[in-house]
Each structure stands twice: as structure tokens, then as C-alpha cells.
Amino acid sequence: MNFEIRLARESECGLILNFIRELAEYERLSHEVVSTEKMIRENIFQKHFAEVVFAELDGRPVGFALFFHNFSTFVGRPGLYLEDLYVKPEYRGKGYGKRLLIYLAKLARDRGCGRFEWAVLNWNEKAILFYKSLGAKPMEEWKVYRLDGKELEKVALLAGASDDKQVM
Amino acid sequence: MNFEIRLARESECGLILNFIRELAEYERLSHEVVSTEKMIRENIFQKHFAEVVFAELDGRPVGFALFFHNFSTFVGRPGLYLEDLYVKPEYRGKGYGKRLLIYLAKLARDRGCGRFEWAVLNWNEKAILFYKSLGAKPMEEWKVYRLDGKELEKVALLAGASDDKQVM
Numbered sequence: 001m002n003f004e005i006r007l008a009r010e011s012e013c014g015l016i017l018n019f020i021r022e023l024a025e026y027e028r029l030s031h032e033v034v035s036t037e038k039m040i041r042e043n044i045f046q047k048h049f050a051e052v053v054f055a056e057l058d059g060r061p062v063g064f065a066l067f068f069h070n071f072s073t074f075v076g077r078p079g080l081y082l083e084d085l086y087v088k089p090e091y092r093g094k095g096y097g098k099r100l101l102i103y104l105a106k107l108a109r110d111r112g113c114g115r116f117e118w119a120v121l122n123w124n125e126k127a128i129l130f131y132k133s134l135g136a137k138p139m140e141e142w143k144v145y146r147l148d149g150k151e152l153e154k155v156a157l158l159a160g161a162s163d164d165k166q167v168m
Numbered sequence: 169m170n171f172e173i174r175l176a177r178e179s180e181c182g183l184i185l186n187f188i189r190e191l192a193e194y195e196r197l198s199h200e201v202v203s204t205e206k207m208i209r210e211n212i213f214q215k216h217f218a219e220v221v222f223a224e225l226d227g228r229p230v231g232f233a234l235f236f237h238n239f240s241t242f243v244g245r246p247g248l249y250l251e252d253l254y255v256k257p258e259y260r261g262k263g264y265g266k267r268l269l270i271y272l273a274k275l276a277r278d279r280g281c282g283r284f285e286w287a288v289l290n291w292n293e294k295a296i297l298f299y300k301s302l303g304a305k306p307m308e309e310w311k312v313y314r315l316d317g318k319e320l321e322k323v324a325l326l327a328g329a330s331d332d333k334q335v336m
Contacts (some may be wrong), residue, residue: 020241035244043239049246050239071211071218071236073188073252076203078217084241105320106327116315116323123309135319139312141291147284151303152273155284159274 008052010045013037023086063087079115080108176220178213181205191254231255247283248276
């Protein structure tokens with residue numbers, strides 16, 4: 001069996017979308033997926049907001065990871081943020097997820113990143129044990145807040161009366 | 169009094185570093201700041217890992233925000249992630265922090281972002297009440313894990329025996 005991790009190609013947006021949908025199903029968040037092949041092509045392969053790698057077994061994709069760079073002001077350097085990591089159910093328990101994480105940890109180090117981070121659902125105990133076994137630490141003190149949809153629009157509209165110079 | 173929000177310039181790396189240090193002090197995390205002017209110049213103004221805006225009162229900087237783009241696979245679009253938001257203590261309670269948030273919400277919308285996110289320290293009740301008043305929702309189910317320092321190095325070194333193709 002030949003296991004390999006490689007960068008996704010622009011011709012594989014459909015495959016990426018399939019993986020995103022499978023992952024969403026596993027996370028019980030299918031209702032949140034509005035992504036399309038066109039959006040993936042534009043935002044990943046043309047505007048480079050993220051990068052994707054596939055894990056392949058004898059040339060067949062069995063998992064994927066999507067990541068991008070964040071930035072730590074305290075460290076003064078970029079970090080690597082893993083948005084999605086997924087291995088198909090029938091290929092789990094063979095260390096492929098770990099190989100993907102190791103690959104990205106090396107990539108983070110090779111690119112001079114100070115940190116490698118990701119978020120985990122708090123009910124996913126198996127994943128949490130795995131991450132802790134690698135030496136990852138939970139950011140216990142921090143909570144992420146999100147503005148989206150109508151709330152984001154509402155706050156953005158408050159800028160109407162302001163004369164602050166916008167940058168694009 | 170003239171209040172204005174504007175992009176930081178490359179000649180202002182020292183000012184950015186001063187703000188980062190003040191914020192770290194407020195967050196009781198001064199020991200974590202290893203950032204230098206050189207790193208800020210390189211990673212923000214040359215490699216564009218993040219962007220910075222200043223809030224100015226009659227031309228005097230009274231606050232700053234540092235942000236970058238993340239990416240949501242479910243939404244298929246980039247988001248705007250606010251890494252740092254800070255207003256000098258003597259200028260608080262006048263709505264300048266809110267003006268910075270509104271400015272960034274508008275920027276997120278204008279750039280086609282699906283989300284505007286940031287993390288808050290769980291003991292910062294004043295900030296949490298403020299964020300909730302704007303309609304922001306805490307990501308209760310999610311916890312961020314971090315690999316850094318020796319642990320990151322250790323995991324990266326596990327790639328040594330692997331023949332996975334690295335991308336740079």
C-alpha cells in the first residue's frame with residue numbers, strides 16, 4: 001500500500017467539496033454547507049485564501065486537510081491554522097489522520113510559523129485525546145465570538161453615518 | 169475632536185509594537201511578547217500576513233486593530249478574523265472600540281466575507297457584554313488546540329521517516 005500526501009489541484013474542486021460535505025455530515029453540521037465548486041475554485045485556487053492537501057492510498061483520496069495562515073502579534077510571526085481535517089470512516093484507525101497532522105506540523109515549521117492551531121468540537125473525545133497525545137494544549141481561557149448573517153450586516157450598516165476612511 | 173480610522177503605514181512598525189505591548193500588559197500576557205519591529209515589518213508590510221488600522225483622535229493614535237482573513241469551508245468564502253483590538257485606557261468608554269469593530273464589520277461585508285470573528289479572554293466580562301450587545305455569538309461547542317515550541321518541533325520531526333511530498 002502506497003500512502004502519500006499531496007497538494008490538491010484546481011481540477012479537483014468537486015472532490016474537495018465532497019470531502020467538505022462528508023465532514024459536515026460527521027460534525028452534524030450539514031445544514032451549514034452552502035459552499036459550491038465555483039466558490040472553492042475562486043477562493044482557494046485563484047485568491048489563495050486557503051490551501052488543500054489530499055491523503056492518498058494507492059492513488060485513491062482517503063482524506064483531506066484544509067489550512068491557511070493566521071498571525072500572532074505576540075510571536076510576531078504567522079501561524080498555521082488547520083480548518084478541516086478528515087479521513088473517510090472506512091480508512092480510520094490506521095494513522096492517516098496523524099500523518100496529515102505531522103505533515104502540516106512540518107510544513108508549519110518549514111515556513112517559520114510560531115504556532116499550529118485548530119478547533120475541535122467539545123464532544124469529540126476521541127479527537128481530543130489524540131490531539132493531547134501529540135502535545136497540543138487547549139486554549140482554555142479563550143472563547144471565539146462570531147458575527148455573521150443579519151447581525152454582521154446590521155453592525156456594518158452602523159458605519160453609514162461615519163466618515164472613517166475605508167480601505168479595500 | 170476629529171476621530172478617524174486609517175491603515176497603518178510601514179514607517180509605523182514601532183507604534184504597532186508599542187500597542188501590542190500595551191495590549192499584552194492588559195491581558196496579563198507580557199511574558200509572551202517576543203515580536204520585534206523587524207518581524208512586524210517583514211510579516212505585515214512585506215509578506216502581508218495581517219493588516220493594521222489605527223484609531224486617531226486629532227491625529228493622535230488612541231487605539232489599533234490587527235486582522236487577517238481566515239476561510240470557512242462550509243460557507244466557501246473568506247472570513248475576517250480580528251486578532252487584536254485595543255484602545256488606550258485613558259480613551260475608553262467613548263465608543264472608539266465600537267467604531268473600530270463597526271469599521272471592520274463593514275470592511276468584512278465589503279470584501280465579501282461570510283463571517284467576522286475574534287477570541288475573547290473568558291474573564292473579560294465587560295468585553296463579552298459589549299460583543300453580545302452587537303449580536304456576536306460565542307462558539308460554545310468549539311475549543312482551540314495549539315501546538316507550539318518544543319511540542320511543534322517534536323511532531324514536525326516525526327515526518328522525518330515519511331516520504332510524503334512536502335509543499336512549500
